[in-house]
Amino acid sequence: LALAVLLLVGAVALRALRAAHRWRALAGTSTATAEAPLRPAGSGLSPSAAVHHRLPKRIILARHGESLGNRDESVYEHTPDWRVRLSPLGHRQAVDAGRKLRKLVGNDPCVFYVSPYFRARETFANMAMQLSPDQLREYRVEPRLREQDFANLQDRRRMREAKGERARFGRFFYRFPDGESGADVYDRVSTFLETLARDIVSDSLGGDTNAVIVSHGLTVRLFLMRWYHWPVEVFEGTRNPSNGQLLVMERRGDGAGFEL
Numbered sequence: 001l002a003l004a005v006l007l008l009v010g011a012v013a014l015r016a017l018r019a020a021h022r023w024r025a026l027a028g029t030s031t032a033t034a035e036a037p038l039r040p041a042g043s044g045l046s047p048s049a050a051v052h053h054r055l056p057k058r059i060i061l062a063r064h065g066e067s068l069g070n071r072d073e074s075v076y077e078h079t080p081d082w083r084v085r086l087s088p089l090g091h092r093q094a095v096d097a098g099r100k101l102r103k104l105v106g107n108d109p110c111v112f113y114v115s116p117y118f119r120a121r122e123t124f125a126n127m128a129m130q131l132s133p134d135q136l137r138e139y140r141v142e143p144r145l146r147e148q149d150f151a152n153l154q155d156r157r158r159m160r161e162a163k164g165e166r167a168r169f170g171r172f173f174y175r176f177p178d179g180e181s182g183a184d185v186y187d188r189v190s191t192f193l194e195t196l197a198r199d200i201v202s203d204s205l206g207g208d209t210n211a212v213i214v215s216h217g218l219t220v221r222l223f224l225m226r227w228y229h230w231p232v233e234v235f236e237g238t239r240n241p242s243n244g245q246l247l248v249m250e251r252r253g254d255g256a257g258f259e260l
Contacts, residue, residue: 098130
């Protein structure tokens with residue numbers, strides 16, 4: 001019995017050691033101009049050719065097209081944020097984003113990670129229609145990529161006051177009454193990166209595959225902040241991308257992460 005226990009413990013330890021080596025190898029490839037989300041400070045690990053092959057060719061961040069709420073904030077008084085749809089202009093912006101995506105990726109495959117909010121899913125649908133069916137390798141609705149929670153149904157007067165207070169306090173740490181702070185969104189984006197890392201380790205994003213994230217302005221900025229380890233001061237100096245805009249992170253030729 002003692003021998004069996006020792007053999008079992010040894011097998012578990014060996015699996016854990018192998019897993020640690022895989023994560024360490026991946027962590028060394030995740031930087032671009034700053035340290036990557038999985039890389040320990042000062043690790044100095046060199047990426048291997050095998051791990052380089054696992055990285056997606058690009059990580060493409062897309063903000064949804066213009067929504068009805070972007071045009072008229074009174075919409076949020078009677079419609080839950082997650083159910084706000086695209087405006088006619090927003091649909092056109094999403095189609096244009098899809099055409100730009102097709103021009104960028106050519107015939108390469110894409111894996112989509114999409115916020116569950118209606119405007120993001122409509123943006124994805126319009127973008128996907130510009131690609132050939134065999135390019136759509138996978139499509140996932142990912143709740144952690146949702147918009148910052150501002151409250152439930154929103155009172156415009158209270159929201160104007162809160163946004164004024166946020167401007168004085170700072171966008172990252174200010175928490176909306178009954179809602180989230182930017183730091184809260186940062187935390188859930190960090191857990192999404194763990195999922196993205198597992199997909200990379202499993203080799204489901206390697207080769208010529210593009211990871212396309214369809215989300216919201218603040219969430220996109222916080223993804224970049226987390227990935228590149230921007231300090232809060234750098235984040236505070238950024239602004240949301242335009243509706244339908246694509247931000248492209250290109251895999252570096254040396255395998256040492258991505259260039260924005």
